[in-house]
Amino acid sequence: MRHSLLATGVLAIGVIMAGCSGDDDEGGTGDDTADDGAEDDGADDDGTAVDPDTAPLAEIDRFSEDAATLMVRNGKNGLPEANQPVDFDQGPFVTQGLGPAGEVVRYYNFDIQPTEPAPIYVFVSAESGEPVADQLNVVGVIPGDTGYNDFWQVVEVRVPDDYVANSITSEAEIQSAGHELGPTDTVVNCPIVPDGSTATERLGGADAGLVRGWYDGTVVKYFHFGEKPDLALVGGIVPTSPIYVTFNVNPDEEGGGPASGFVTEESNEQTHNVVGALPTDPGYSPLWGVIVYDNADFESVADLPSAEEADILVNEAGNVNCPIAAIE
Secondary structure (H helix, E strand, O other), X not given: OEEEOOOOOHHHHHHHHHHHHOEEEOOOOOOOOEOOOOOOOOOOOOOOOOOOOOOEEOOOOOOOOOOOOOOOOOOOOOOOOOOOOOEOOOOOOEEEEEOXXXXXXXXXXXXXXXXXXXXXXXEEEOOOOOEOOOOOEEEOOOOOOOOOOOEEEEEEEEEOXXXXXXXOOOHHHHHHHOOEEEEEEEEEEOOEEOOOOEOOOOHHHOOOOEEEEEEOOEEEEEOOEOOOOOOEOEOOEOOOEEEEEOEOOOOXXXXXXXXXXXXXXXXXXXXXXXXXXXXXXXXXXXXXXXXXXXXXXXXXXXXXXXXXXXXXXXXXOOEEEOOEEEEX
């Protein structure tokens, strides 16, 4: 064993895809947007469109005490500062684990998330139901805000055909405009990250670029993990799947739990963390309910049945956003 840091219908289909796809950010470097000090290009009352290419960027910090649970920045762990691009393809943000039948899987680590989703507003024609061309999706919270979640419930904003795309750029403007809202059961996994951040792996070669959206008149950037396109709310909450993990130091010992890192094999970064489902399985969700097993059982755990037979130390250790991005 060795130490590895913990990271912790056609129209219907069109609306679901728009739920997090919004507007692709081709550059992903911030060159197409003004800096945080730019003049606020908030929407005009007369319905004038706001240009996202010149609107200011929102300040994003996923590792502040307000935003993070497991991945809180301190003077020692080297986690990125606010607005600093994050390379999620390196530790502690990516982990290699095992699938239910012992498959090698890689998943990203986006920290603990609640099961209550936040709304993401998708603009559609009230007449046809088709997404409004060029309109960015709108969110009302960013990391660190009360109620933020990487998991978003798609809410349709049903606008007339003469609506001007990007004339609404905030949740407050949506509420004051009085357009009909249509909450759906569709859930999308779209972590908001600093501009220029990268997470290049996706199942099936799906687009791994950043997507632009609106937050309070500013532009946000987010990833879209669509490995489970039919992910839906269950009883109004984001469903979870089980993941079995083990740490270098068991959580009931001093210095134990996440801070001690996942146990890995001697010669590589392979953990024996076992996910309870794959994206093609009916029970898959990228929001994992963490179950901690005794590290004394590390060698004997190689798949889901053996993980279920291990000595369980903690049954409900939290729910983490860890979308599977590769299966070997």
